[in-house]
Amino acid sequence: MGHELQHNPHNNFQLQSSRNRSIFLEGENDCCLAIEGDQGHQIVANGTVFIESAEKVTVHCHSLSAGFRRVSIIEAIMPCAPLPCPTEEFTVVVQAIHSFVKWPSHLIFPRNMDDDETAKADLQPKNQFTTTSPRSCSSQGSCSRKYIITDKDRAKLTTDLLRVLKNEAMVMKKNDEKIIVPIPTSVCYFSIDVELNYEDMFDWCFQREIGANHISIFMKYLSEKCHKESVSGMYGFCDVNYLSPLSLLEKGERIDYLARVFGWNEGLNINQTFFAPFHENRHWMLAVISPWNGIVWWLNPSGSENEISQFAEEIINEGIIKFSLEHRKDIKKLKRKPLIKWRKPLCPRQPVDSLDCGFYVCRYMLEAIANRHQVIPDQYFKDVPKTYEQQMIDEVRDMWTTFVLKHKEVEDEEDGLEVS
Template sequence: MVASALVYMSRNGEFVSVHGASLRDGFKKVTIKKVYNGSENALLPVPVGDLEILNDAKSSFVQWPQSNIHSPNEKNAREEEAHESTNSTQPKTKPLDPTTSRFLGVKVSLEFRQKWRTMSLKKLANEARVLKTSATMINVDIEEHVLHREQKCMLSYEDLIHWCDEEEISASHIALFMRYLTELVVSIQCTTSYGFLCPTSLSKFASFENEDDRSDYIVKAMTCTGCERGRKLVFAPYFEGNHWMLAAINPKDSVVYWCDPAGTREPREFLKDTINMAITKINSMDPEKCQQKELEWKIIKFMFKAPKIYSVQQIDEVRDIWATYALQFKAEVFDGNV
């Protein structure tokens, strides 16, 4: 429990708003009465203007998840009333009677977990609650210049909570992060240097009719206006057995850097064949300028000066970037059409 509050008892069919905003599905309109010790800096489930933390919202109307609103039993209510009367010189107010008032005294709670260490992660967890109670999803358009084909990135309640809890990373997480990285590359004017493949493009279950079509897609990502033979590096994630790996393809020098965080898996033969086919197609575009050397695969166990084990702070830095970026997009009702 983080606070005691008064919940507004709306009539059937009544339109309820909070500071001009429509009440979200699964939420109730409450006014914060008392904030319990240690909960002063808890984030509001739905921020209101400049009000983001619980302590700032005392005596103000806010939206609260109905699942986190609890009616105290009579014993607890009497104990709280007695505690307030002995610690206050103000005249005691009579408790509100729900039969004559449209407000009912309740207690409210929040669910914040130990791994939600930063403000952005806590905000993301709040947004996840909104998705769950309102049956909505975050829909992000991935433009063609990002992954070289248009697609939609659908973020569900589970996607957001898994990111907050450091659980399984999905293709949606990776695709959104690549969208962020593409914007970063554009901002520093390095679009001809770096590119990205769709996180599922190297999977055997990707929607390609054959390996020739898959290699054509890789060629499209590698070649771009302003590049002599293609991009300097194309980053191609690969997922297998709940484990993400990365192929960093350097078409100019005919080198692929294979990165496995666990350091235990060699690249699959079908991956080698498909990427080799793509490099061969690039070389055939301008054979006079190409060195026509065989594609070399280099197994990278440790990236440059990167630490063998990342600290909690270093991991949280990346998690925070993703959370902050994801919060820019608004939830909408998902109609099943992708």
């Protein structure tokens, strides 16, 4: 039985509640996250709290009001505990692991608490919680996700291919199968196997919020498309995880990676443009980078009036500078400290409160390659609507679906081979 934290002035945990603003430094801080119960505060998760100086902070396109902080849940201590600020997608702690959520400031506490007994409160919680929401805990004793398909989801099955993908996901769920899509070195500088389970497939075919695996596979599709159309020297791709704030990488590792990618093919692909999808606050954005010319186009599906991510800007700028230093002897136009310009084109904008940002980023990359553009115009591409029509999103979804199902067919054929 764990510790239940009572409201009394002698409890160090409660005292820190009133002064946690002064304890946390600007930037990322390890923390434990609590909720309020009838008997007091209960720690339900460990995570990271982001103390930001920007006047306007958002969590997935929604402004963060006073009295709340942006947090990332790292470990679910009470997986079925309700979130203090539930969303349409997340209602309990386990659903929000490795995602950004809003949390009341007075319920965020430092991990290095002075009182040993209080610090133990996050080990064995006393109460259990149950819920009956999508992807929530199925019972009091189990917190495995349960994917509930709604009428809203079924309405998103707008093409024959998406219906095939849904049926394939149902079979994968029944047989506990997964699809492995290998990403070769030629795509993002190093090889990696991307694993898709049935939930990933459902998220795509029901047009829900998509993740790094979906984006990585679409970049592989685009990379192969560039190769077939003999334009692979014009475009390159940056791995999603190296730019993610949630990746456990040192700043130097991120910068070194970008410098190596920009110098691909020993620096012979002069004027090559690179696509770098970026995920922050549960929102996808795209950096289109021209390291040879020191220009970055920042495409944000929530609107060009939004600020550029300081995290992304700093890493990309330093990656370009390191790339320039390594190649300045070979390319006279590059300066030792190049001036890097950031631009925000008026790209198509996702509907308010939608989760389509990932699909928009995929479409941005597709359109740049299709137009053979290495520069993103300030007014974006001609004849492209301000908001993508459903048919345009479906085109992207069908491309990804066809690509993934081909990998599934190859896997099935290999499983059927007899090895003597």
